[in-house]
Every structure is written in structure tokens, then in C-alpha cells.
Amino acid sequence: MTLTLFPIRLLFAAFMMLFAWPFAFVASLGCADKEPEQPLALWRKVVDFLLKAIMRTMWFAGGFHWVAVKGRQALPTEAAILTLAPHSSYFDAIPVTMTMSSIVMKAESRDIPIWGTLIKYIRPVFVSRSDQDSRRKTVEEIRRRAQSNGKWPQIMIFPEGTCTNRTCLITFKPGAFIPGVPVQPVVLRYPNKLDTITWTWQGPGALEILWLTLCQFHNQVEIEFLPVYSPSEEEKRNPALYASNVRHVMAEALGVSVTDYTFEDCQLALAEGQLRLPSDTCLLEFARLVRGLGLKPEKLEKDLDRYSESATLQKGEKVNLCEFAAYLEAPVSDSLEGMFSLFDEMYASHEDSCISEADLSCILKTALGVAELPVMDLFRAIDEDRKGRISFADFTRFTDMHPDFAEEFLYPDQTRFESCTQTPSVPTPNGLCTDFSPESTDPGGKPPHRKLD
Structure with missing residues (x-):
């Protein structure tokens, strides 16, 4: 032809x-x-x-x-x-x-x-x-x-x-x-x-x-x-x-x-960064908070890089809620306080800057927006010395060596599609994410309902 x-x-x-x-x-x-x-x-x-x-x-x-x-x-x-x-x-x-x-x-x-x-x-x-x-x-x-x-x-x-x-x-x-x-x-x-x-x-x-x-x-x-x-x-x-x-x-x-994802959310998920998440990963909870705080998705990636540099200069010092709001250039609100509490729980509760398998599971489930996630194989692969705890440096080193760690360790049995033109034989719940089908983009709000005549 x-x-x-x-x-x-x-x-x-x-x-x-x-x-x-x-x-x-x-x-x-x-x-x-x-x-x-x-x-x-x-x-x-x-x-x-x-x-x-x-x-x-x-x-x-x-x-x-x-x-x-x-x-x-x-x-x-x-x-x-x-x-x-x-x-x-x-x-x-x-x-x-x-x-x-x-x-x-x-x-x-x-x-x-x-x-x-x-x-x-x-x-x-x-x-x-x-x-x-x-x-x-x-x-x-x-x-x-x-x-x-x-x-x-x-x-x-x-x-x-x-x-x-x-x-x-x-x-x-x-x-x-x-x-x-x-x-x-x-x-x-x-x-x-x-x-x-x-x-x-x-x-x-x-x-x-x-x-x-x-x-x-x-x-x-x-x-x-x-x-x-x-x-x-x-x-x-x-x-x-x-x-x-x-x-x-x-x-x-x-x-x-x-799905309550937007094109800007997908751009964020596909962006090259330290975590280098695979393209079928969804940061829905994070995207909801971003929209709820009125932040601009189109310049969010640059802002994240700037925040990362600022955090590095802190050399381990903690910031309070007001300083966190100043970094994001957003007013203090319930949504911002929720985000701050999430980061505080993830990173500030460990004096040795190391986390356990349960902590890693909590972080990844929140980041990926899923209810259940098997992290045992991933944690053991990172924890080569079998200390029972891993540091951010351990995680960074591992992801540099295994950029597709999600497919290899979190979803080893899941078929991966090489092109968006291919459609899975069993439709996923929302077409983009493999675990859930959200109903609301409003953090803490009620999902919209069809109009009743």
C-alpha cells in the first residue's frame, strides 16, 4: 500500500x-x-x-x-x-x-x-x-x-x-x-x-x-x-x-x-527527576493538592527543582508551616497543612534519616495513589546489607541503577504497553492508572453527582 x-x-x-x-x-x-x-x-x-x-x-x-x-x-x-x-x-x-x-x-x-x-x-x-x-x-x-x-x-x-x-x-x-x-x-x-x-x-x-x-x-x-x-x-x-x-x-x-487526571498531571508524572517514576505511575493525591493550593502545573517542575535546592542548603534543618508556605508561595490553609503533615510524618520522624519497610510502603502508596502495594522485594533489593532500614542515599543509588524499578519490583506480573496506540485486553479502571478510578479533584470535597431532573 x-x-x-x-x-x-x-x-x-x-x-x-x-x-x-x-x-x-x-x-x-x-x-x-x-x-x-x-x-x-x-x-x-x-x-x-x-x-x-x-x-x-x-x-x-x-x-x-x-x-x-x-x-x-x-x-x-x-x-x-x-x-x-x-x-x-x-x-x-x-x-x-x-x-x-x-x-x-x-x-x-x-x-x-x-x-x-x-x-x-x-x-x-x-x-x-x-x-x-x-x-x-x-x-x-x-x-x-x-x-x-x-x-x-x-x-x-x-x-x-x-x-x-x-x-x-x-x-x-x-x-x-x-x-x-x-x-x-x-x-x-x-x-x-x-x-x-x-x-x-x-x-x-x-x-x-x-x-x-x-x-x-x-x-x-x-x-x-x-x-x-x-x-x-x-x-x-x-x-x-x-x-x-x-x-x-x-x-x-x-x-x-x-479519571481526574489532566494533561499537566501526566507531564509531571513523566518528568525526568531524581525518582524517575515510570510512565504508568500516577501522582493523583499530589496533583489534587497542587490544584487545591492554586499552584500552576505548567511551572511546577521548575519550582520543585528550586525547592530541592533550597532544602539542600538547609542541611537537615527543619522548616515550620509558615516557611513551607513561603517556599510554595501559597497561603496557609487546611490543604497546605495536610501536605506539610504528610512530609513531616515521612521525613521528620526518623532521627537517623532512615526508614523501615513499612515506612517505604506508606511513602510509595501515597505517592502512587494506590491502596495496596507489595514493597518487600523492592525493600530487600535496596537493603543489601540487611540492616532493616534504608536511607535516601541507598534509594537514590538503587534507582540510578534500576530506573524501571516499579515494573521490576512492584508490578513484575503486569503487562507493560510500549505504545499508547495499544489497548489492554482487560481495561484498567480509569484508562491511565492501574489501581483506582477517582471521582473528585477537590481535596476533601464531595464528588460531583449527575444532575437530577
Whole structure:
């Protein structure tokens, strides 16, 4: 297929994009922020129909011969926002081109030749990374369009904010739910025997995914429009609750679990550090505390390095709760006191700076967010002299020699997947972690519940 089908499909797809460009260019002239005229002019309706036909032909040539659509797409006056999940690939653009809905995307995309013109046609909401105030402006623009009573095109948002492997739904970002207007959940499925679609931060790259998919003779995709979800008064006041409840509705329709992890949590778990935890490790409790304290996940890794350097300069001296709060640049609160007590119990209770097997079990269970963990083999491997206690230096030396210690000593019988495109034969509880399926991101708070009609 690489020598026959692939080049033909690739060239045809490029041709169709070039064919669509002049129509999109003419139709996108003028001010992008100007409210669309109502009703649409006849020539714009014709251009819209032609572009949908051209894009559908392009997908057909790429192997998506039949797109199964279930349910009914709501009118803009019924639901101004469409929330799509799971987000797993750039092929998720199929429902965008079929509906010509607006999307939220990087401002740099409009400068891409040809593709940028096609993007501008659907009047997207652009997010600028260089503008520190961009997030607030984006939310305000989404609210302005959502509350226009159907004058603007529907906005199609992927609330997960990143691509996953479709085994669960991660935490939804609140942007689509802040306006407090009804949304229509839309779920995507790719029921192919061989998964060449999934594109995550691990596994095949974008070009390899494109090559593998175009080499498949037939690719399947299902788009299901669920009933419009109207928020309660409580959900309007609490976008996080609104997002969580919509996510549970979508997860039920997909038949998958949910996890309260975010992309930033996974970045933290995958970060290179002294502990060098394996990629399937989850620091959920720590992530909950981070969010509860209002710390910024995107700069947390640098902060941790800075805190580590400060702790080294202390040379064993203890810090009190106020000093701990000053290090984190966070106010003293119950959540912070809980974190401080945890560290104090772990590290300050041993005068010789050594810990027992029970202490190691407590630390690792807290760090990994699991209820049970067999650490006997790991402890014995570290404690070569059979002293019954190990120091941090012993642990550091051991992890340097065995960076994959979790797979070797904690989960020796667990199958490890080399790529996110592979799905375990027995689904894990939440798709990312192997031990639990959390229900709340609020430290000490109550888990959100589905709205009762």
C-alpha cells in the first residue's frame, strides 16, 4: 500500500485542499470579528455547501468511505457549543469539516499556507501563546458567541484539551462551560480492527499516523450527537461541576471510565527527576493538592527543582508551616497543612534519616495513589546489607541503577504497553492508572453527582 495506495491518496488529498482554497479565501475576506449577517447570503450558502462536499470527498479518498452519524445535531439556538470527546487524533477534524463549526485553536495556525485560509473560513476562536491575557480573552469570546442567540456558528470544543488513547475521559477544562449555556455532547468512535488513528504524546508521530491510516483500505468513524445538556443553576455557578457532569454523561455513552487526571498531571508524572517514576505511575493525591493550593502545573517542575535546592542548603534543618508556605508561595490553609503533615510524618520522624519497610510502603502508596502495594522485594533489593532500614542515599543509588524499578519490583506480573496506540485486553479502571478510578479533584470535597431532573 505504501507504493500504490498511499501516494495516490496523499496527492488527491492535497489536490482537494488546493481546490477548496479559493472558495475559502473569497468567503473569509473581511473582518473576522464582525458578526455574521443573518440570514446568510445565497452565495455564502453555496460556498458552504461546496466546501463541505470537497472536504467530504477528501476524507472519502483517504479511506473514510462511510461516516456513521447517530442522533441529531442541535440548532445553534438550541446549543451554541458542541463538546467533543474523546480527543485522540487530528482525524477528529472530520466532524469539524462536516459541520463547518467554529473551533478554538492556536493563533499561529492562521499563518499556515492554504490550511490557514481554510481555518479562517470557519471563523475560529484564536488563542495566542504570546499574549498572557489570551486565556481570559478566549473565554470572553466564547461567552460572547455562545450568548448571541444563534447568530454565530456553533463552537466545537474538545474539553479534554489534549489527545488521549480513548480508554477513558480525562478532566474536562471549564472553558466550554463557563458561559453557562446549554451544550450538546458529541462522542467519537473509531471501531477499526487496527488502530492507526490514535496520536498522543507517546507512540507514533503525526507523519507515521498519516502514513499508516492512508495505507488502510477502509477506515471507520462514528459520530454520535447526544441530547442537549441544559445546566442547572448550581452548574451555571460552578463550571467545574458542569464540566464533570457532562463528562460522566459522555463516558456512559462511550462505555468508558473517567479519571481526574489532566494533561499537566501526566507531564509531571513523566518528568525526568531524581525518582524517575515510570510512565504508568500516577501522582493523583499530589496533583489534587497542587490544584487545591492554586499552584500552576505548567511551572511546577521548575519550582520543585528550586525547592530541592533550597532544602539542600538547609542541611537537615527543619522548616515550620509558615516557611513551607513561603517556599510554595501559597497561603496557609487546611490543604497546605495536610501536605506539610504528610512530609513531616515521612521525613521528620526518623532521627537517623532512615526508614523501615513499612515506612517505604506508606511513602510509595501515597505517592502512587494506590491502596495496596507489595514493597518487600523492592525493600530487600535496596537493603543489601540487611540492616532493616534504608536511607535516601541507598534509594537514590538503587534507582540510578534500576530506573524501571516499579515494573521490576512492584508490578513484575503486569503487562507493560510500549505504545499508547495499544489497548489492554482487560481495561484498567480509569484508562491511565492501574489501581483506582477517582471521582473528585477537590481535596476533601464531595464528588460531583449527575444532575437530577
